[in-house]
Amino acid sequence: xxxxxxxxxxxxxxxxxxxxxxxxxxxxxxxxxxxxxxxxxxxxxxxxxxxxxxxxxxxxxxxxxxxxxxxxxxxxxxxxxxxxxxxxxxxxxxxxxxxxxxxxxxxxxxxxxxxxxxxxxxxxxxxxxxxxxxxxxxxxxxxxxxxxxxxxxxxxxxxxxxxxxxxxxxxxxxxxxxxxxxxxxxxxxxxxxxxxxxxxxxxxxxxxxxxxxxxxxxxxxxxxxxxxxxxxxxxxxxxxxxxxxxxxxxxxxxxxxxxxxxxxxxxxxxxxxxxxxxxxxxxxxxxxxxxxxxx
Amino acid sequence: xxxxxxxxxxxxxxxxxxxxxxxxxxxxxxxxxxxxxxxxxxxxxxxxxxxxxxxxxxxxxxxxxxxxxxxxxxxxxxxxxxxxxxxxxxxxxxxxxxxxxxxxxxxxxxxxxxxxxxxxxxxxxxxxxxxxxxxxxxxxxxxxxxxxxxxxxxxxxxxxxxxxxxxxxxxxxxxxxxxxxxxxxxxxxxxxxxxxxxxxxxxxxxxxxxxxxxxxxxxxxxxxxxxxxxxxxxxxxxxxxxxxxxxxxxxxxxxxxxxxxxxxxxxxxxxxxxxxxxxxxxxxxxxxxxxxxxx
Numbered sequence: 001x002x003x004x005x006x007x008x009x010x011x012x013x014x015x016x017x018x019x020x021x022x023x024x025x026x027x028x029x030x031x032x033x034x035x036x037x038x039x040x041x042x043x044x045x046x047x048x049x050x051x052x053x054x055x056x057x058x059x060x061x062x063x064x065x066x067x068x069x070x071x072x073x074x075x076x077x078x079x080x081x082x083x084x085x086x087x088x089x090x091x092x093x094x095x096x097x098x099x100x101x102x103x104x105x106x107x108x109x110x111x112x113x114x115x116x117x118x119x120x121x122x123x124x125x126x127x128x129x130x131x132x133x134x135x136x137x138x139x140x141x142x143x144x145x146x147x148x149x150x151x152x153x154x155x156x157x158x159x160x161x162x163x164x165x166x167x168x169x170x171x172x173x174x175x176x177x178x179x180x181x182x183x184x185x186x187x188x189x190x191x192x193x194x195x196x197x198x199x200x201x202x203x204x205x206x207x208x209x210x211x212x213x214x215x216x217x218x219x220x221x222x223x224x225x226x227x228x229x230x231x232x233x234x235x236x237x238x239x240x241x242x243x244x245x246x247x248x249x250x251x252x253x254x255x256x257x258x259x260x261x262x263x264x265x266x267x268x269x270x271x272x273x274x275x276x277x278x279x280x281x282x283x284x285x286x287x288x289x290x291x292x293x294x295x
Numbered sequence: 296x297x298x299x300x301x302x303x304x305x306x307x308x309x310x311x312x313x314x315x316x317x318x319x320x321x322x323x324x325x326x327x328x329x330x331x332x333x334x335x336x337x338x339x340x341x342x343x344x345x346x347x348x349x350x351x352x353x354x355x356x357x358x359x360x361x362x363x364x365x366x367x368x369x370x371x372x373x374x375x376x377x378x379x380x381x382x383x384x385x386x387x388x389x390x391x392x393x394x395x396x397x398x399x400x401x402x403x404x405x406x407x408x409x410x411x412x413x414x415x416x417x418x419x420x421x422x423x424x425x426x427x428x429x430x431x432x433x434x435x436x437x438x439x440x441x442x443x444x445x446x447x448x449x450x451x452x453x454x455x456x457x458x459x460x461x462x463x464x465x466x467x468x469x470x471x472x473x474x475x476x477x478x479x480x481x482x483x484x485x486x487x488x489x490x491x492x493x494x495x496x497x498x499x500x501x502x503x504x505x506x507x508x509x510x511x512x513x514x515x516x517x518x519x520x521x522x523x524x525x526x527x528x529x530x531x532x533x534x535x536x537x538x539x540x541x542x543x544x545x546x547x548x549x550x551x552x553x554x555x556x557x558x559x560x561x562x563x564x565x566x567x568x569x570x571x572x573x574x575x576x577x578x579x580x581x582x583x584x585x586x587x588x589x590x
Contacts, residue, residue, distance in 0.1 A: 061550065076550045123441045137515065140437040146418045146517030147551045154548060155511050158453050171548040216450050220430065220515050222441030253449060253466040255356065255371045256442045 003289060004051035004097075005281035006042060007104065008058035008087070010079060010131065013038060015045045018282040022115035024275060034081040035074075039090050046095060053292070055100035055285025057107025057277060058087065064102055064145050072101055098292035100284025104128070104277055106143045106150075108229060108270070109136030110287070111280030116271030118225040125223045126276075127152075128230035129210060133177040139221060153177040155216060160208045162201075163188075180209040182232055198237045207238055211245025214267060218246070218254060229270040243267050298584060299346035299392075300576035301337060302399065303353035303382070305374060305426065308333060310340045313577040317410035319570060329376040330369075334385050341390060348587070350395035350580025352402025352572060353382060359397060359440050367396055393587035395579025399423070399572055401438045401445075403524060403565070404431030405582070406575030411566030413520040420518045421571075422447075423525035424505060428472040434516060448472040450511060455503045457496075458483075475504040477527055493532045502533055506540025509562060513541070513549060524565040538562050 005024070007014040009032060016027035030041050046054065061077065063070045072088025088101050102110070109118075109126035118124035118138070126136040135152030137144040144150060154175045165188040167174030168181070178184060185193035189202050196202050214226055228239065243263045250259065258266045270276035300319070302309040304327060311322035325336050341349065356372065358365045367383025383396050397405070404413075404421035413419035413433070421431040430447030432439035439445055449470045460483040464473030473479060480488035484497050491497050509521055523534065538558045545554065553561045565571035 123439075135515065137434075139432075139434050139439050139441065142435040142437065144418075144434050144516060146434065147513075147519050147553055148517050148549055150515055150517050151549060152515045155514050156453060156507055156544060158451060171546045172544070212451055216511055217515065218442075219450050220432065220445055220447045220512065221439060222443050222445050224442050249451060249467070251466045254443055254446060258442055 001289075002049065002051050003282055003285040004046055004049065004054035005278050005285055006054065006056045006058070007107070007277040007281050008032070008056060009104065009277070010059045013042065014278050015042055016278050016282070017049055017051060018279070020286055022111070022272070022279050022282065024278055024282065027278065032079075035085040035087070036081075039087075042091065043094050051095070051097060051285075053098045053100070053285040053289035054091065054095060055107070055281040055283065055288060056088065056091075057102055057104040057281040057284060060103050061148060061151070062087070062101075062103060064149055098288040100281070100286075100288035102143060102284055103134070103136060103149050104280075105134040105136030106138075107136070107280030107284050108276045109138040109227070109280070110143055111272055111276055111283040112225075112227050112270055113138050114283040114286075115279060116276060117227050117268050119271065121224040123221070123223045124225040124227055125217045125221060126227045126229065126270075127210070127213070129181065129228065129232040130230035131182050133181050133230075135217070137221065139223070152213070152217065153181075155213055157209050157212050160205045163205055176209060176213050180206055180232075185232065193232055193235065198235070203235065203237055204241060206232070207241030207245050210238070211242045211249060214242060214246050215249040218250065218259070222254070224258070226267045227270055228267065229276050233269055239267070239269065296584075297344065297346050298577055298580040299341055299344065299349035300573050300580055301349065301351045301353070302402075302572040302576050303327070303351060304399065304572070305354045308337065309573050310337055311573050311577070312344055312346060313574070315581055317406070317567070317574050317577060319573055319577065322573065327374075330380040330382070331376075334382075337386065338389050346390070346392060346580075348393045348395070348580040348584035349386065349390060350402070350576040350578065350583060351383065351386075352397055352399040352576040352579060355398050356443060356446070357382070357396075357398060359444055393583040395576070395583035397438060397579055398429070398431060398444050399575075400429040400431030401433075402431070402575030402579050403571045404433040404522070404575070405438055406567055406571055406578045407520075407522050407565055408433050409578040409581075410574060411571060412522050412563050414566065416519040418516070418518045419520040419522055420512045420516060421522045421524065421565075422505070422508070424476065424523065424527040425525035426477050428476050428525075430512070432516065434518070447508065447512065448476075450508055452504050452507050455500045458500055471504060471508050475501055480527070488527055488530065493530070498530065498532055499536060501527070502536030502540050505533070506537045506544060509537060509541050510544040513545065513554070517549070519553070521562045522565055523562065524571050528564055534562070534564065
């Protein structure tokens with residue numbers, strides 16, 4: 001089986017081909033430009049690949065309501081040219097195969113639930129912490145869409161007592177993304193996060209914010225796994241600090257051994273590593289293929 | 296059709312009989328005492344009622360994992376005698392009918408989605424704001440359980456700038472419940488919430504906290520309806536203040552007409568009014584009946 005996968009990011013697109021075991025057999029990557037030009041590259045890549053389905057996990061916000069006349073559109077993004085662009089429709093005109101379509105973070109959550117850290121579980125919450133912060137939600141065996149789709153990167157957070165940074169979110173100032181995404185780290189400390197030493201106080205502060213958001217996710221959704229991905233999470237010192245924040249915040253209230261005694265196996269990085277995004281798109285494509293052939 | 300319903304609260308139990316249209320035909324209420332004695336009352340009530348199924352929405356925390364050996368138990372409650380009590384099992388021994396079993400707030404969310412304010416929608420979040428604060432989550436057509444069940448009454452909140460109250464939650468101090476449940480209102484202001492005037496600054500502060508939690512629910516779950524029930528919500532001046540807080544917090548970020556232009560129809564009180572709890576239990580019973588007869 002050959003399934004196409006598109007990980008559509010704000011700065012680059014990754015396209016690839018994989019199989020029904022989550023193995024990615026080939027891939028290509030190019031920068032995200034104006035949508036027409038970007039889509040030309042996507043179409044050129046898949047033109048002769050004879051895929052049986054294509055899954056797309058994309059930056060957003062996007063319309064994922066199948067009943068809407070704008071299903072498959074990118075909605076209100078500041079990214080030039082993309083606002084109101086019919087992403088899915090453009091590809092459907094060229095490839096007559098089943099399509100999977102969801103946010104990049106929902107795709108990653110689904111990939112992790114299919115082949116990764118949440119394999120075999122019917123729920124997980126996936127965070128990406130990078131240029132922005134995004135959240136994918138998988139609950140009771142389904143990706144959560146609702147009215148639009150989760151935008152959990154923008155939850156309000158308590159300020160760290162020693163933090164006087166005003167926050168960078170153009171909508172909310174000091175929301176989670178405004179305080180803890182990569183650009184906030186860089187602006188607050190004056191150098192890129194990747195150049196800060198491992199014992200810099202930045203990381204304790206970063207864990208304070210991410211840990212707070214994860215605490216909220218646990219209380220609202222009680223997921224069976226929390227998965228933290230994205231560039232900022234490459235800082236390996238962060239994960240233990242975040243787990244400690246979550247335990248401190250919950251203070252024993254959620255009485256589950258997964259949290260009380262086994263949190264190292266509960267709050268984890270992606271089982272699929274940096275493949276989580278593309279493998280997630282692959283999982284969406286595979287699901288679309290299966291649904292189509294069951295009809 | 297005659298379906299039994301049990302709304303098991305921390306201070307009182309309400310038992311009733313209803314039909315498959317959500318009409319409650321009769322009901323009885325008695326105080327919550329030691330579990331054995333309370334269960335005697337429940338059993339006596341249903342003894343000759345010839346119900347075809349029973350739905351239970353109960354205070355918690357409870358075990359709702361069907362795969363667990365302690366499924367149907369109340370878990371770690373401070374309520375005397377109830378911790379580790381096999382609530383569901385005790386009734387199953389006496390009544391050989393299908394049972395529905397969930398938290399009181401999940402039951403209320405399900406009742407609202409079946410017959411109330413979220414009728415016809417596949418998602419809603421239900422808050423009860425009273426002696427405590429509880430949250431039921433219905434997403435993608437399913438009640439959310441996960442690891443345990445949502446405990447969204449305990450999310451962390453930013454303090455109101457004028458609020459010096461320390462908070463009442465024994466686990467978290469100034470979490471949502473610690474700052475905004477009925478007992479916090481009473482302790483902070485020195486009189487019961489129901490005795491505060493409608494224009495007392497308490498309500499703006501209360502809306503600040505509840506609005507913050509609702510904002511988080513929207514960002515994490517993107518539900519199609521937010522329903523606010525419980526005794527504190529009987530204060531009719533609260534709802535408009537909460538809606539204003541949510542709009543201020545989101546600041547146009549979630550681009551859905553339901554929120555941007557129609558929030559009065561998005562954040563609402565229960566369509567089933569004070570019947571939401573019992574009707575929710577009825578809906579759980581009806582669902583158990585239907586599932587059983589489809590097997």
